[in-house]
Amino acid sequence: MGGPAAVSAGGNNAFTHLVDSSKPWWMNRRLLALNGWILLLLITSTTNGYDGSMMNGLQSLPQWESAFNHPTGGMLGLLNAIQNIGCLAAYPFSPYMSDGLGRRTAVAFGAFIMCAATILQTASHSVGMFIGARFMIGFGLTFAASAAPVLVTEIAYPTQRAPVTSLYNSLWFLGSIVASWTTFGTFHIPTSWSWRIPSALQGLPSVCQICLIWFVPESPRWLCSKGREAEALRILAYYHANGNEEDPLVEYEFEEIKAALRLDREVAANVGWKSLFKTPGNRRRLRIMIAIAFFSQWSGNNLISYYMNKIFISIGITSATTQLLINGILNIYNFIIAILAGLLCDRIGRRPMFIVSTIGMFVFWTLQTICFALYSEHGNIAAAHTFIAMIFLFYAFCEIAFTPLIVSYTVEILPFAVRAKGFTIFNFSVTLSLIFNQYVNPIALAALGWKYYLVYVCWLAFEIVFIFLFLVETKNRTLEETAALFDGEATAERLAYTAAEHAGVVASEEHSEREKASTEDITEVANV
Template sequence: MAGGAVATTGSDAHYAHLVDPNRKWYNNKRLIYLHFWILLLIITSSTNGFDNSLMNSFQSLDQWETYFGHPAGGKLGLLNAIQNIGSLAGYPFAPYVSDGIGRRRAIWVGATIMLVGVAVQTASYNLSMFIGARFCIGFGLTFAANAAPMLVTEVAYPSYRAQLTSLYNSLWYSGNIIASWTTFGTSNIASTWSWRIPSLLQGLPSAFQFCLVLFAPESPRWLISKGKDAEALKTLAYYHADGDDQDPLVQYEFEEIKAAIDSDRQHSNNVGWKSLVSTPGNRKRIVIIVAIAWFSQWSGNGLVSFYLNKVFDTIGITSPTVQLLITGILAIWNLFWAVFASFLVDRAGRRALFLTSAGGMVIFFSLQTVCSAEFALKGNPAAAHAVIAFIFLFYAVYDLAFTPLIVSYTVEILPFAIRAKGFNVFNFVVSLALIFNQYVNPIALQNIAWKYYIFYCCWLAFQFVFLYFMIVETKNLTLEETAALFDGEDLSQRAMAAVAGVADEVRSDHRDYDTKLSESSDSARQEKLASA
């Protein structure tokens, strides 16, 4: 089974001529319903953003700090890392749950576990209870986060698949905003409810999913893999063609899914875990995937995401109110840039976004380091304000690539047979990087303060060089053409054969819809393959 969210309009090129240009998300009742369900799935990412931002906000609350004995150093690192430790514990099981009981039920299981964790966290009366609750939340989130992006991409209407998949990860910041501003609003409550109320609100997305997700459409791909072809066809027809199961687009999607799953079953002996490194093309894929997963958490952003109050302390901004206010504004700023970048994915191209993002981070993080040193050594208040400005600029360029692309590009370069396993490797590395980063950062900041930023300046420069030589442009290429960039034309031709057969069959039944892609488009793609 395919895993993860496949965000590529290139794959839609085979049936772009079958898509009704008049069927828009805002003027078609079935698409409105579908996007409502997709919104219910996307808020899984908001839950993750809420949780990660919550700890940053809590550390600016005197009430929380006092109640739990002012955790610092290794203890603070454990508090921030425990959610990702819980996620790691769930990774061995999540893919099998998603493929075994279905996407919807996997999300429901994750939401249920997270609700238990939220209840325990809200009722916590000691640090051990709080830590255990966060482990539970991370464990449940793994199941929901594994299934939700797959369901988004497997039910989305082709015209909106790339944008919706990019928005999935971008909406992490919506949870960030709610957490930041809720904590800002409750900071004036003198009792422990100043942090218990935000903890309680953390469970709202999971509560909606617990009540509604089992009524959402199931993945047609999963249904066909379980022999439920009629139900899969009905789902595709209902949401993609107003119930017409003979619509050419629906027929093409249905036959393509069947062909892909049949092909996967025939070659099941070649899709084990060893296959991830069995060919030069796959080895290159895994190197890129592991790298961007690690880079996404090791770009200096971890200092801001989890320890912004500690950064503020190093530049003399110690007021909890001011810290919470800046955190809330930064969350809105990040959401704007992440969503903006989501709609640039197919226009600007993956490589351009990655390099612009990496280069911009080198510049702005270096300037942030210089200003932090200026304040630490000379006490210049203007330097402190400049640090805040450069944090905002740093995040603007970070959000150009490392928010919308890290999931979509990962699964885009993975062929169907190993997509689930490769995506699981990506998630595992992200959590591993988060755990290490979150545990090390507070200790380093406590001992060497702004000097710790110098390490990230060097690391960001390395990231830019790596991305320059390794990122392959996949803009406007089909999945099969993308495979050719890694595996060569011969291997890709075998993958294209099955799809070509499906296309011929559908076109023969629907002559009125058979329009070729323009010669210029074909030529452009061939030139891109040749130059690569």
């Protein structure tokens, strides 16, 4: 078989001929169960999405405004940012729990903290209590959100890995939809329950996870890294081949995982934080994932997400009902686009989607800026109405890449040994950018008005240049094969042939010759 040639070509062809295509996945009971467990992990993202939309909606509720003394400026920024400050506080600890105790344990621990914090948030009777509860929600969210997408990537069926991982961040909007329509529905409740009900519902995904997480399979890669290879093989066989441990696909996956772990130990025996900076390949990974982390929050989208009511007031839309209604419709619209984009990522490719996304955002943010300026300077009502349309078009392009792809792309470019730590740096970067935005945006918007939009026009132009120059295409590669794009083709060929030999795909004689040549190349990579 021509496995390595396929690897060199950069496709899933190295294993797709091993996949059982006799019936669709939804008719396979065990694959159906696996995707059910994956869905339980994916809803971690809904908690985060719920929070942003809930805080946006609460700012339009007079009952919440009165309960917390009509917060503005720095206090309003703190109320929004405190959850991400809580996230920041947990980052030094989350990768150690995920790598040490397992992905499932980290998700369960985070969900438990978020449940307790949601109860405290719902019962809040002072600003300090509300801020403390939101800090705890962020602290717990870090543990769950750092482990859940990694576990999804590591247990998903090979041909479904990219689309299902892309759904992780897309489900941010599921939480956002529920929050926006909940606040719209509770708007007419005259008591504090108008904001306490949305606060209580924030804990629902975490309650589901605490009850069911123990039925979710642990990561085969994590199990192998802990010497529990028999358990890893059983999980791969049970979900990917109806229990057949001798299935060619299962053997291929299992041996590729073991080969990748051996290679990680050879090339980077020290897999601590420093290993993320030691090799040229890892430094390229860091440059890309930190950039897209900041781009995902600094493209103007967060200005709209967290302070939509302030923007609407600036263009003459003062009705709380209208603000909440637009917020609810926008979230449904964004959710549909993000889901469709995520499902198409293997057909279109990551790089084209990121390029189209950034160019579209630049165009429609520029048009938003023009409309905002026309209304602010000349009172042009038509410009205000056009501004709303530009928001929807801006988000259409934002959701093409910067919701569905940022998590899946980051996870797939990181090798196993540094995946949890690297993903923590990505989340840390996202949180830093969020905190900055949540503090600065309300202050800058109040001080500069429409001129503040010009800052994002310039930043979006920079994003286009960066994405075009540095983003690497990873379409149709396994997690192990993606290493070739950053560490050299020799790495991928060694992994593919090691797995193929044990799975009976290539002849041992042919493998021996190529393994020898590949080992020499790997030594060169390690020396670099």
